[in-house]
Amino acid sequence: MNNTLHRIIISLFFIVVMICFFTLIYVGESFYKLPIEERYFHPYYELLKPSGPVGHGLGILGSSLIVLGIFGYMARKRLKIFSGIGVLKYWLEFHIFLCTLGSVLVLFHTSFKFGGIISVGFWSLAIVWVSGVIGRYIYLQIPRTIEGRELSLHELQDLKDQLDIELYNKYNIDFSSIKSTRFSLIKLQLLSNNISKNDFLKVKLLIRKQKRLLSRIKRLDKMKKLFKYWHVAHLPFALIMLIIMLIHIAVVLYFGYKWIF
Numbered sequence: 001m002n003n004t005l006h007r008i009i010i011s012l013f014f015i016v017v018m019i020c021f022f023t024l025i026y027v028g029e030s031f032y033k034l035p036i037e038e039r040y041f042h043p044y045y046e047l048l049k050p051s052g053p054v055g056h057g058l059g060i061l062g063s064s065l066i067v068l069g070i071f072g073y074m075a076r077k078r079l080k081i082f083s084g085i086g087v088l089k090y091w092l093e094f095h096i097f098l099c100t101l102g103s104v105l106v107l108f109h110t111s112f113k114f115g116g117i118i119s120v121g122f123w124s125l126a127i128v129w130v131s132g133v134i135g136r137y138i139y140l141q142i143p144r145t146i147e148g149r150e151l152s153l154h155e156l157q158d159l160k161d162q163l164d165i166e167l168y169n170k171y172n173i174d175f176s177s178i179k180s181t182r183f184s185l186i187k188l189q190l191l192s193n194n195i196s197k198n199d200f201l202k203v204k205l206l207i208r209k210q211k212r213l214l215s216r217i218k219r220l221d222k223m224k225k226l227f228k229y230w231h232v233a234h235l236p237f238a239l240i241m242l243i244i245m246l247i248h249i250a251v252v253l254y255f256g257y258k259w260i261f
Contacts, residue, residue, distance in 0.1 A: 013097040017104060024108045032112050048111060055109055062105030063245055069098030096132060103129050121244030124237045131234040138230055141223045163210045
């Protein structure tokens with residue numbers, strides 16, 4: 001997948017979540033703003049209450065998206081049978097999209113009314129979502145192959161050496177002597193050598209890539225440790241959320257709430 005297509009897909013994910021959020025706000029704002037005891041008299045009460053056709057449907061769809069997002073990503077990451085299907089980074093982004101959209105739908109399913117064990121489940125969901133966003137940032141700071149495997153320090157050093165050689169052999173640039181130099185000065189040096197515009201853009205890209213790689217090499221151990229500690233916060237709350245969700249579904253079915261069926 002090229003960068004342009006990747007950006008378009010990420011933008012579509014964001015747009016879908018925003019459309020769902022603001023549509024639900026637009027339709028039910030007057031209902032959700034009312035105190036709990038006054039909602040019974042609202043014309044949308046039967047539709048938007050948690051057990052109503054729309055409210056209940058939002059809960060079912062939202063929960064399904066969250067479960068699909070969690071177990072789909074876990075299956076791709078941990079089961080060998082799925083290891084060749086797609087790039088892990090894209091699965092992570094799809095996991096975040098499904099869980100974000102699902103969380104928005106579950107929020108409106110509750111009609112902003114939290115109490116008892118449901119409040120524990122909801123705030124666990126909120127913590128999981130926030131920690132997930134933080135985890136994605138940390139994940140992206142750890143260099144990986146296109147398949148999603150973490151690169152070792154030795155592999156990163158090899159990549160850096162290859163870039164050094166390319167800069168020196170093709171453009172006579174010693175990166176170690178310019179890594180702290182402002183690019184405007186490097187530009188003057190390149191222009192004085194009558195370098196073409198196309199080659200200039202390539203050099204600019206190579207130097208940026210090299211500086212980014214150098215920065216990641218310096219932060220590699222720190223980011224790996226952070227990612228390890230991140231699981232300590234993310235996974236337990238995800239487990240709590242799933243357990244409470246299952247209890248909630250079991251109670252709902254026990255009392256005979258079966259949506260439109």
